[in-house]
Amino acid sequence: MTHLPAEFWAFVAERIDDRVERGVRVFAAADLPSGEVTVRVDWSSVNYKDGLATIPNGRVARINPLIPGIDLAGTVIASDDPEIEVGTPVLAHGYELGVARHGGYAEYNRLPAGWVVPLPQGLTARDAMTIGTAGFTAGLSVARLEARGLSPVDGPVLVTGASGGVGRTAIAILVERGYETWASTGKASAHQDLLALGVAGILSREDVIAESARPLDPERWAAAVDCVGGATLPYLLRTLRYGGAVAASGNTGGAPFATTVFPFILRGVALIGIDSAALPIAERRSLWERLATDLRPRALGDRVTEVTLDGLPEALDAILAGQAHGRWLVRVAV
Ligand SMILES: NC(=O)c1ccc[n+]([C@@H]2O[C@H](COP(=O)([O-])OP(=O)(O)OC[C@H]3O[C@@H](n4cnc5c(N)ncnc54)[C@H](OP(=O)(O)O)[C@@H]3O)[C@@H](O)[C@H]2O)c1
Numbered sequence: 175m176t177h178l179p180a181e182f183w184a185f186v187a188e189r190i191d192d193r194v195e196r197g198v199r200v201f202a203a204a205d206l207p208s209g210e211v212t213v214r215v216d217w218s219s220v221n222y223k224d225g226l227a228t229i230p231n232g233r234v235a236r237i238n239p240l241i242p243g244i245d246l247a248g249t250v251i252a253s254d255d256p257e258i259e260v261g262t263p264v265l266a267h268g269y270e271l272g273v274a275r276h277g278g279y280a281e282y283n284r285l286p287a288g289w290v291v292p293l294p295q296g297l298t299a300r301d302a303m304t305i306g307t308a309g310f311t312a313g314l315s316v317a318r319l320e321a322r323g324l325s326p327v328d329g330p331v332l333v334t335g336a337s338g339g340v341g342r343t344a345i346a347i348l349v350e351r352g353y354e355t356w357a358s359t360g361k362a363s364a365h366q367d368l369l370a371l372g373v374a375g376i377l378s379r380e381d382v383i384a385e386s387a388r389p390l391d392p393e394r395w396a397a398a399v400d401c402v403g404g405a406t407l408p409y410l411l412r413t414l415r416y417g418g419a420v421a422a423s424g425n426t427g428g429a430p431f432a433t434t435v436f437p438f439i440l441r442g443v444a445l446i447g448i449d450s451a452a453l454p455i456a457e458r459r460s461l462w463e464r465l466a467t468d469l470r471p472r473a474l475g476d477r478v479t480e481v482t483l484d485g486l487p488e489a490l491d492a493i494l495a496g497q498a499h500g501r502w503l504v505r506v507a508v
Pocket of ligand 1: 308
């Protein structure tokens with residue numbers, strides 16, 4: 175069984191004055207935070223928040239220097255928790271990982287036991303990070319919409335930011351569950367891939383940020399999964415069918431938005447907030463069981479780009495520039 179070495183490789187972001195220096199460094203195990211469970215990290219992934227954690231005005235990093243990486247999957251090499259045995263394949267994401275505590279872009283990490291999710295049967299560590307924080311958020315969005323009563327007979331569901339991590343995985347889950355799923359994307363180059371994934375139709379980004387003189391437009395969508403926010407949310411709210419809902423998780427299109435009360439009081443629609451970071455561990459573990467079974471995304475892993483720690487700067491820059499198409503997986507173990 176592997177033991178924690180005194181030093182290992184890590185990708186570190188360090189703020190120096192008004193710039194952030196990023197790169198692979200030797201990291202001392204003594205500088206890891208305390209925690210019950212020590213993990214050899216095999217895989218991590220690149221999420222939008224990871225990009226923000228490595229730029230000066232990203233407002234995400236809360237320690238300096240920081241090993242970013244808001245998710246990781248690997249194997250337990252030491253444990254003080256009786257319920258998490260050495261040798262267990264595990265994953266972790268959210269809470270303070272990669273934000274206020276060192277994250278997944280390092281060969282080893284130490285975690286509180288209450289953050290650890292045993293890998294569900296049927297998912298490898300690589301599969302788990304192919305889903306990653308983005309896919310978990312997509313699954314949580316679908317689960318919350320269905321808990322409110324959504325089913326495929328209710329009508330079409332629109333997914334925004336469709337080519338990115340949250341969006342594309344939401345489409346892969348919804349299509350597999352029998353929903354008439356539509357995509358909105360700003361990338362013409364993504365159309366063919368989205369059609370192959372099974373979307374019924376595609377809207378342009380301009381379609382879903384267009385302003386309207388009316389507080390309500392014709393009813394179109396039974397529900398929406400939105401990770402874009404900004405000007406997109408008003409469009410979604412005024413085009414939801416009676417009783418519909420939007421699961422809102424992100425802000426790649428901006429944070430503020432302006433709407434009216436009319437979608438809520440005349441059509442009974444709902445705006446459901448989605449947060450994966452602070453979700454309590456029991457719900458997190460049970461949603462991961464579902465991501466391995468009934469919420470498993472269609473064609474898991476067919477649009478994945480693998481990078482090593484050395485390749486992270488390009489991937490982080492690309493996700494911040496809105497160039498995501500599918501998921502970036504980080505092969506941490508060498
Ligand atoms: N609440 C949570 O727990 C949670 C968890 C994970 C992620 N998030 C948030 O969800 C969002 C997406 O994360 P992600 O990891 O999926 O990122 P991502 O892979 O970069 O995907 C985001 C997508 O948004 C679209 N987009 C980018 N810039 C845009 C702009 N200016 N206007 C409109 N659309 C734009 C692009 O899709 P198209 O080109 O196809 O339109 C892009 O691929 C982020 O805001 C992230 O912070 C929240």
